Amino acid sequence: MSRPQPLLSFEVDTSGQDTSLKDDDFDSEVQRTWYHYLPLCLLVFLMVAPYPSLLIILANHYLLTLNKPIASIIHFLITFTLEFLAFASLMVCVARDPGPVYFNASDQDSTHQREDMGLAEALMTMGNTDNDCSPDKFCRKCWVPKPDRAHHCSICGRCVLKMDHHCPWLGAKCIGYRTYPAFVHFLTCITAFSAYIATISISAVWWSFNNPLLVPDQATPVHELLLAAAGVIFTLVVGSFLVYHIYLITTNQTTVEALSPFLLLRYIPPLPASMKLSDPPTEEELSYNQRRVVRDAHRFVRMYDVGWRRNWAQVFGWSKSRGWIYLLIIGGTGRVVFMNGDGRSFPRNPRSQEMLSQLAARLEKEA
Secondary structure, eight states: OOOOOOHHHEEOTTTTTTOOOOOOHHHOOOOOOGGHHHHHHHHHHHHHHHHHHHHIIIIIIIISOOOOOHHHHHHHHHHHHHHHHHHHHHHHHHSSOOOOOOHHHHHHHHHHHTTTTOHHHHHHHTTTSSSSTSGGGBTTOOOOOOOOOOEEEEETTTEETTTEEEEGGGGEEETTTTTTTHHHHHHHHHHHHHHHHHHHHHHHHHHHOOOOOGOOOHHHHHHHHHHHHHHHHHHHHHHHHHHHHHHHHTOOOHHHHHHHHGGGTTTTTOOOOOOOSSOOGGGGGOOOOHHHHHHHHHTTOOOTOOOOOHHHHHHOOOOOOTTTHHHHHOOSSSSSSSSSSSSSSSOOOOTTHHHHHHHHHHHTOOO
């Protein structure tokens, strides 16, 4: 049976114009200037700054004073390996797109199939869609499809798949679905590097204080003391971030989701019309007691927590036989092995819907 003709149709002359969909049409990123890369340059400087003092300690203390060439070589190889792995994951975070939000190939095929669809038919089918292209899943700032866990970064001027946070230290880029494994890998390598530097430096300082007459020169203990202090400071600072992200991975949260309790309002069931709230409601529409209810519920509702094993596999899992090599060098390929594996959909906690229904009931009670 032929398709019914709509009463109204709109035709636009597109002759001589390129109407194909491009990634740039959906992902317009703010252009960065030179000063955006100053924190990155400082970060690279801080990563290579310990090496002069480290070489002095290895040569003067371990090689000449203690006469331990094997220990000196081992310390050098371990620190060099950790530094190499840190630079590898840093390059991935800087060079790789954190998670472009655009139509995939299947979306483009279906779009081409509906090119001749009339306005009336398009309006009738629009309300029945349940995918990333439905009107309620479009970003209202950059007008791109907005899948689950995607967020708009006001600094970058774009949406990012499974956005974790915006990091000025990594070239003023966001950490998202495709770069988060490399980011955690970078934190791990820097923490291990700093802790190892602190360990060998503190050991050298302790020996120098106990054997002051055997110290070859006065400059070596100064290098040992400064490197020990820097190693301890960086271990505590970067290590605290690493511990926090280990917690986030274990509970399957992003930094945005962990610090934004009112994101739960996007998922709660529809509230009664008598409450005169939007669908979904916004934070500004809630009363003080209702906001407190949402904050209390945020501590227990884990939308995407499917068990710590599967949570870790979603970040560091691999599907290819040699995926562990990418995991060791750069933290993984940045592709989830569950669901679609494209960062657009994620399995949810089986109890999340029940907990959201209880949250909706408490909001209605506090109205």
